[in-house]
Amino acid sequence: MYVCLCNGVTDKEIKASIKEGATTMRALYKEHNIGSQCGKCCQCAKSILNDELIQIAEAQVQIQVA
Incomplete structure (x- = not known):
């Protein structure tokens, strides 16, 4: 998209x-x-950024726990 x-x-x-x-x-x-x-993309881009960073952090935690 x-x-x-x-x-x-x-x-x-x-x-x-x-x-x-x-x-x-x-x-x-x-x-x-x-x-x-125009700046209309900033909110959506920030949401994608935050979601991806959360997924990366969760994956790192799972690696450390294992």
């Missing part, structure tokens, strides 16, 4: 960036220009 219509950025591209190490909206902005035009 397109998150940023102005720059043609999809949720898959955002998730890939997060898996490669982007952990802030600033990092997503630098890579994809998220929020540089």
Whole structure:
């Protein structure tokens, strides 16, 4: 799904960036220009960022427990 219509950025591209190490909206902005035009994508992008970071943290906890 397109998150940023102005720059043609999809949720898959955002998730890939997060898996490669982007952990802030600033990092997503630098890579994809998220929020540089109308700004309507920021809330959705932030939600994806938070969800992905939670999943990464939970996976790390499971590895440490095992």
